Amino acid sequence: MKATQALSFLILIWLIIANNCLAGNSEITKGEKVYQEYCNDCHGIKGIGEDPKNPNGGFNSENEFVAPALNGTAHTWHHHPVFLFEQIKNRKVNKSSPMPPFSDILNDEEIHAVIAYIKSLWPENIRKSYDERFKE
Numbered sequence: 001m002k003a004t005q006a007l008s009f010l011i012l013i014w015l016i017i018a019n020n021c022l023a024g025n026s027e028i029t030k031g032e033k034v035y036q037e038y039c040n041d042c043h044g045i046k047g048i049g050e051d052p053k054n055p056n057g058g059f060n061s062e063n064e065f066v067a068p069a070l071n072g073t074a075h076t077w078h079h080h081p082v083f084l085f086e087q088i089k090n091r092k093v094n095k096s097s098p099m100p101p102f103s104d105i106l107n108d109e110e111i112h113a114v115i116a117y118i119k120s121l122w123p124e125n126i127r128k129s130y131d132e133r134f135k136e
Contacts, residue, residue: 031117034110038102039070047071047121065098072122077130084115 035043042050049055049069056075057068068074076084086092088111091101102111119127 027113027116028120030110031113031115031120034106034114035117038105039114042067042099043070047118049074065096067099070118070121072126076118077122077126081115081134084118085111088114 035047044050044052044067047070049057049071050067051057051060052069052073054060054066055069055073057066060066068076070076079087085108087099088106089101089103089108091097091099106114119130122130
């Protein structure tokens with residue numbers, strides 16, 4: 001009887017973990033779709049940025065804004081999650097950016113999904129460091 005209970009307990013734990021993993025993956029999948037529709041043109045496929053040779057973005061020699069990489073090669077992972085959310089939703093932080101505020105286009109859930117997708121592009125060591133630094 002105890003062996004059966006232990007096995008049942010282990011199966012329950014496995015199901016909970018699997019469900020959490022699937023939920024996270026579904027948010028990332030949703031974020032990827034939103035990213036492809038609204039972010040891809042400027043920030044590039046898989047977040048490589050407008051100019052992969054200049055991942056931090058800024059301005060080019062013609063004084064045109066260059067969108068930064070979001071894949072962990074630039075500075076996105078240095079910013080607090082609230083900063084990332086506010087930049088996407090309201091563009092309150094960087095007024096020199098031509099990126100529009102998405103408050104009338106994306107709901108909060110979609111913005112969080114985009115952030116989850118962007119984080120999924122980062123190398124594992126950066127993701128772990130970020131999550132540790134900004135754990136809620």
